[in-house]
Amino acid sequence: MKNIFKIAVLVSGGGTNLQSIIDSINSGYLNCSIEMVISDRKDIYALQRANNNNIKTYVLEKNIYKESISDEILKIVEGKVDLIVLAGWLSHLKGNLIDTFQNRIINIHPSLIPSFSGKGMYGIKVHEKAVEYGVKISGCTVHIVDSGMDTGPIILQRAVPVLTEDTAESLQKRVLVEEHVALPEAIKYFIENKIEIINRKVIINS
Ligand code: GRF
Numbered sequence: 001m002k003n004i005f006k007i008a009v010l011v012s013g014g015g016t017n018l019q020s021i022i023d024s025i026n027s028g029y030l031n032c033s034i035e036m037v038i039s040d041r042k043d044i045y046a047l048q049r050a051n052n053n054n055i056k057t058y059v060l061e062k063n064i065y066k067e068s069i070s071d072e073i074l075k076i077v078e079g080k081v082d083l084i085v086l087a088g089w090l091s092h093l094k095g096n097l098i099d100t101f102q103n104r105i106i107n108i109h110p111s112l113i114p115s116f117s118g119k120g121m122y123g124i125k126v127h128e129k130a131v132e133y134g135v136k137i138s139g140c141t142v143h144i145v146d147s148g149m150d151t152g153p154i155i156l157q158r159a160v161p162v163l164t165e166d167t168a169e170s171l172q173k174r175v176l177v178e179e180h181v182a183l184p185e186a187i188k189y190f191i192e193n194k195i196e197i198i199n200r201k202v203i204i205n206s
Contacts, residue, residue, distance in 0.1 A: 015046025017087035020180035
């Protein structure tokens with residue numbers, strides 16, 4: 001019997017992207033198991049969502065672990081999962097974790113990278129910048145995590161219109177709907193082994 005595809009999910013906030021993965025497993029869309037949820041802060045609703053679904057949780061408080069958080073995560077996940085999914089995760093990962101899980105760590109970012117990405121661009125700030133700039137299209141990006149900030153090869157993107165009357169909050173709400181489609185879709189490509197990466201290009205084989 002082929003082993004089921006195993007994932008770790010890293011969270012830092014409300015966990016709506018974690019919830020979309022849980023829902024996708026429950027609906028049968030994703031044939032994988034969430035082995036653990038790892039958070040870089042305590043008392044966030046994402047941990048409640050994990051507990052509600054009997055998923056093991058680890059809290060690695062960023063102000064305690066600081067620069068060693070990547071090595072701590074590696075100790076937890078090495079040899080235990082096939083893919084690491086950053087779902088609303090806010091700490092920068094680097095070092096052996098990135099090397100050991102090369103091309104097997106993915107992140108969802110709430111803009112069309114390279115726009116509104118990189119250092120300091122996370123959460124509502126991304127949408128504030130998009131509304132302020134006056135872009136007509138925004139969206140979300142699922143990408144491979146490398147040692148940079150939002151710089152890895154792009155797996156898939158989903159676009160949304162930006163309306164004249166949009167606020168950062170109304171745009172965030174529209175993008176979040178697409179995030180909850182994009183992240184499970186990207187995970188499915190890994191489960192089905194359809195991802196091929198050549199230099200910066202990600203090819204999704206049918
Ligand atoms: C989302 O906008 C996600 O794109 C970003 O963090 C925000 C919160 O995600 N990475 P979640 O609700 O905690 O999954």
